Amino acid sequence: MPDTKQRRFSFSWGSGVIAEEAQSEGEWNRPTIQLLKYTEGHAEGAMTIRFCSYNHNGRFSRSPLMLSTTEIDGLREAIARTPELRDLLRELVS
Numbered sequence: 001m002p003d004t005k006q007r008r009f010s011f012s013w014g015s016g017v018i019a020e021e022a023q024s025e026g027e028w029n030r031p032t033i034q035l036l037k038y039t040e041g042h043a044e045g046a047m048t049i050r051f052c053s054y055n056h057n058g059r060f061s062r063s064p065l066m067l068s069t070t071e072i073d074g075l076r077e078a079i080a081r082t083p084e085l086r087d088l089l090r091e092l093v094s
Contacts, residue, residue, distance in 0.1 A: 014041025020082040024074030029053040031067045031075055035085040049088055 006017040016038040023032040034050040051065040067075065079086050 009036055011041075011043075014038040014043035014046070016040065016043075019047075020085040022075060022078035022082045022085060023054070024071055024078050026053075026068065026071045026074075029055055029061060029066075031065055031071055033065075033075070033079065033085060033089070035082065035088065047088070049085065049092075 006019075008017055009015060016036060018034050019037040020035040021032060022034075023030050030053055032050075032052050032054055034052065036048045036050055038044050038046045038048075053061045053063070053065050055061060079089065
């Protein structure tokens with residue numbers, strides 16, 4: 001679930017913080033959508049959306065996000081608590 005301290009990420013083109021995170025508890029994993037804000041590097045000032053998942057022990061999964069129909073309600077509720085991420089996702093589907 002979202003952490004109170006800012007977590008950092010780093011890619012070869014830039015790094016920054018996970019500004020918002022929507023996560024729900026699934027049967028096999030924790031489906032997660034994150035708003036990444038770049039603070040350093042080539043992408044400084046940019047924002048991206050990452051679709052990912054974590055295992056039940058909190059470890060990041062490098063596999064693609066797999067979301068079952070039974071997990072949609074939980075992730076929708078989590079997205080409702082992330083205003084910037086929610087607005088970007090609205091843009092994606094409008």
